[in-house]
Amino acid sequence: MTAAHATPVGNPVSAPVRIEGFAxxxxxxxxxxxxxxxxxxxxxxxxxxxxxAGRSLLQATWDRLEPLTGADHLLLVTGRSHADAVRAALxxxxxxxxxxxxxxxxxxxxxxxxxxxxxxxxxxxxxxxxFAADHVIDDAAAFGAAVAxxxxxxxxxxxxxxxxxxxxxxxxxxxxxxSGPLDVPGAPDALRVAEFVEKPDAATAAEYVAGGQHRxxxxxxxxxxxVLLGHLHExxxxxxxxxxxIAAAWDGPEREKVLDALWPGLVxxxxxxxxxxxxxxxxxxxxxxGTFGWDDVGDWDSLATLLPGAGEGLAVLGDEAQVxxxxxxxxxVAGSGVxxxxxxxxxxxxxxxxxxxxxxxxxxxxxxxxxxxxxxxWRDRGRDDLV
Amino acid sequence: MTAAHATPVGNPVSAPVRIEGFAxxxxxxxxxxxxxxxxxxxxxxxxxxxxxAGRSLLQATWDRLEPLTGADHLLLVTGRSHADAVRAALxxxxxxxxxxxxxxxxxxxxxxxxxxxxxxxxxxxxxxxxFAADHVIDDAAAFGAAVAxxxxxxxxxxxxxxxxxxxxxxxxxxxxxxSGPLDVPGAPDALRVAEFVEKPDAATAAEYVAGGQHRxxxxxxxxxxxVLLGHLHExxxxxxxxxxxIAAAWDGPEREKVLDALWPGLVxxxxxxxxxxxxxxxxxxxxxxGTFGWDDVGDWDSLATLLPGAGEGLAVLGDEAQVxxxxxxxxxVAGSGVxxxxxxxxxxxxxxxxxxxxxxxxxxxxxxxxxxxxxxxWRDRGRDDLV
Numbered sequence: 001m002t003a004a005h006a007t008p009v010g011n012p013v014s015a016p017v018r019i020e021g022f023a024x025x026x027x028x029x030x031x032x033x034x035x036x037x038x039x040x041x042x043x044x045x046x047x048x049x050x051x052x053a054g055r056s057l058l059q060a061t062w063d064r065l066e067p068l069t070g071a072d073h074l075l076l077v078t079g080r081s082h083a084d085a086v087r088a089a090l091x092x093x094x095x096x097x098x099x100x101x102x103x104x105x106x107x108x109x110x111x112x113x114x115x116x117x118x119x120x121x122x123x124x125x126x127x128x129x130x131f132a133a134d135h136v137i138d139d140a141a142a143f144g145a146a147v148a149x150x151x152x153x154x155x156x157x158x159x160x161x162x163x164x165x166x167x168x169x170x171x172x173x174x175x176x177x178x179s180g181p182l183d184v185p186g187a188p189d190a191l192r193v194a195e196f197v198e199k200p201d202a203a204t205a206a207e208y209v210a211g212g213q214h215r216x217x218x219x220x221x222x223x224x225x226x227v228l229l230g231h232l233h234e235x236x237x238x239x240x241x242x243x244x245x246i247a248a249a250w251d252g253p254e255r256e257k258v259l260d261a262l263w264p265g266l267v268x269x270x271x272x273x274x275x276x277x278x279x280x281x282x283x284x285x286x287x288x289x290g291t292f293g294w295d296d297v298g299d300w301d302s303l304a305t306l307l308p309g310a311g312e313g314l315a316v317l318g319d320e321a322q323v324x325x326x327x328x329x330x331x332x333v334a335g336s337g338v339x340x341x342x343x344x345x346x347x348x349x350x351x352x353x354x355x356x357x358x359x360x361x362x363x364x365x366x367x368x369x370x371x372x373x374x375x376x377x378w379r380d381r382g383r384d385d386l387v
Numbered sequence: 388m389t390a391a392h393a394t395p396v397g398n399p400v401s402a403p404v405r406i407e408g409f410a411x412x413x414x415x416x417x418x419x420x421x422x423x424x425x426x427x428x429x430x431x432x433x434x435x436x437x438x439x440a441g442r443s444l445l446q447a448t449w450d451r452l453e454p455l456t457g458a459d460h461l462l463l464v465t466g467r468s469h470a471d472a473v474r475a476a477l478x479x480x481x482x483x484x485x486x487x488x489x490x491x492x493x494x495x496x497x498x499x500x501x502x503x504x505x506x507x508x509x510x511x512x513x514x515x516x517x518f519a520a521d522h523v524i525d526d527a528a529a530f531g532a533a534v535a536x537x538x539x540x541x542x543x544x545x546x547x548x549x550x551x552x553x554x555x556x557x558x559x560x561x562x563x564x565x566s567g568p569l570d571v572p573g574a575p576d577a578l579r580v581a582e583f584v585e586k587p588d589a590a591t592a593a594e595y596v597a598g599g600q601h602r603x604x605x606x607x608x609x610x611x612x613x614v615l616l617g618h619l620h621e622x623x624x625x626x627x628x629x630x631x632x633i634a635a636a637w638d639g640p641e642r643e644k645v646l647d648a649l650w651p652g653l654v655x656x657x658x659x660x661x662x663x664x665x666x667x668x669x670x671x672x673x674x675x676x677g678t679f680g681w682d683d684v685g686d687w688d689s690l691a692t693l694l695p696g697a698g699e700g701l702a703v704l705g706d707e708a709q710v711x712x713x714x715x716x717x718x719x720v721a722g723s724g725v726x727x728x729x730x731x732x733x734x735x736x737x738x739x740x741x742x743x744x745x746x747x748x749x750x751x752x753x754x755x756x757x758x759x760x761x762x763x764x765w766r767d768r769g770r771d772d773l774v
Binding site: 348371 | 730744745751768
């Protein structure tokens with residue numbers, strides 16, 4: 001190797017590196033109804049490329065996590081109906097790491113199953129991070145650095161979340177309130193969590209942002225398997241026992257039999273309610289601030305801010321050459337991808353035009369939250385094929 | 388036949404009857420650019436069913452005129468490129484009555500050619516009525532009655548127009564101002580025309596409607612062939628001579644040869660400027676008021692008032708079952724006709740959504756007049772396939 005090809009000494013911040021003893025789980029559920037008609041029950045949000053990056057949100061999540069965990073330690077939980085789509089999207093996903101739920105039993109069962117499988121394989125000190133399949137993050141290196149700090153804190157027995165430093169007084173997210181610094185080697189930014197709070201109104205959100213103690217709850221949790229399942233056993237012993245029993249059979253011939261026998265009896269509860277809130281109240285949760293760009297892409301309005309061209313005029317998801325806007329700024333258009341098919345928007349500010357083969361949506365960013373109502377209305381008309 | 392099946396005695400007003408010695412010509416030209424993307428250069432407005440009646444505007448025009456003239460006396464002038472579409476739409480149209488223009492030379496040449504052919508066949512006393520191919524009329528019986536009065540007046544040597552009694556102060560139409568009654572047997576409603584006036588501004592239109600002397604100029608002319616060609620010969624002798632020379636060859640073997648030799652040299656002028664305005668100024672034009680519903684369907688805004696459902700909420704051209712509107716009244720949607728394809732409009736008042744296979748238009752009724760600008764913009768991008 002010549003000097004010209006020498007790599008820099010040390011690990012540059014911009015290149016995420018493997019975190020030893022760390023695994024991740026990606027729960028891929030939820031229909032993303034407010035992103036209808038692109039997102040459907042059969043082809044939910046995480047299977048779509050919503051930013052024009054050339055990768056679906058699920059694939060981008062994989063791309064972000066795999067360097068940190070390696071493929072052997074990257075797990076995915078989803079419904080059986082999405083198995084083929086997920087396998088096609090993620091060819092490097094290990095078959096034993098694809099946890100297929102017989103039915104949706106909310107996030108605690110999904111993440112808890114991954115924790116139990118990991119505990120069974122690697123022991124109670126293995127650290128697991130849980131990250132949604134359908135969020136957008138704009139800086140993988142900063143994300144990786146935050147995860148590394150969170151893992152360091154998790155090794156001290158904390159439940160750790162990554163809280164996003166707000167860029168504005170958003171009312172569409174829940175918040176995490178910090179109380180003071182923690183002193184953990186390798187995690188200089190970590191803080192104690194005082195509480196998780198629900199989505200605020202606009203005035204409260206403005207107070208949160210001004211105060212500086214609140215961060216967006218991005219639903220990211222990092223915790224050792226032993227600590228997680230220990231908390232779960234305290235709160236919901238039957239759920240913890242059931243998950244451990246399934247996990248014990250997971251890598252053997254009885255997997256499906258045990259899963260089908262026990263899964264239907266597991267309690268349906270979100271990890272926020274089962275673990276995050278009660279443990280935070282008891283002083284057992286820490287937060288590592290995330291300063292990278294993050295969005296849960298909850299609706300078309302939020303997508304409009306993420307697409308190229310947003311702000312200047314037309315934000316287009318698809319081929320910009322097929323879209324024409326006159327007297328219409330702040331427009332988001334998702335093209336059908338049908339070759340040659342064009343979309344023209346004339347004099348409709350903040351229009352949202354989503355063109356899919358069987359369903360065309362025309363609305364405005366202001367009404368983005370009400371798209372769910374359309375889905376319900378079509379269902380009422382017996383058009384389950386559309387939803 | 389039993390009494391229960393007996394037909395009423397006499398001709399009820401509602402059944403239009405043949406008018407002896409009367410022929411009609413339908414000039415079918417114009418791209419209807421403001422009704423883009425439904426109306427295109429290759430499939431202009433008159434070939435579309437814009438009211439959901441199950442018949443194109445051209446076919447509806449035929450249906451209205453044929454009972455008055457018979458198929459032998461119903462002529463159509465259009466461009467050669469539309470010949471096949473017109474033949475398919477009007478199977479009863481006589482081949483000799485399909486006057487195909489080698490190029491567009493405006494309405495005087497088109498109507499004048501029909502007048503010259505009719506004069507050659509039936510003599511100078513034959514009365515010809517000219518009616519656009521792409522207007523909407525809601526009462527065929529009232530229309531027929533007005534035409535019958537106009538024919539009676541035309542037999543006295545007048546150029547006769549049918550002027551529509553305004554239902555409001557429209558600024559999108561020209562007007563005809565009447566000066567006083569005429570005394571013609573069989574035409575009790577006929578009036579002398581003082582002048583034709585251009586499209587007014589809103590204040591002027593309101594004065595016109597309040598005054599009661601102004602009617603909409605619907606571009607309908609009824610006049611004997613001898614009178615029409617006589618006026619034309621006075622104003623533009625070369626045009627009149629050229630048309631008569633083509634007409635003399637029309638029903639013989641030299642038609643195409645003579646047409647191709649003379650047509651390119653004919654002057655391009657609208658019948659309004661060539662005949663209606665100068666003859667009105669000289670006191671030679673009469674008007675029969677038309678009290679039927681009429682519209683030239685100039686743009687999507689005007690179509691919105693004609694469709695079923697207009698006013699209450701959704702006005703849909705197509706299958707209403709495929710369209711859903713929430714928080715959006717006064718919306719006009721033209722569906723693609725693709726089976727199962729749906730359109731949802733949420734929170735966009737007065738939206739106009741026109742869904743065609745290669746071009747989707749989203750605008751509002753307020754911007755209907757600006758649709759032409761989109762057509763130009765696509766042409767500037769080299770997308771002649773769309774226009």
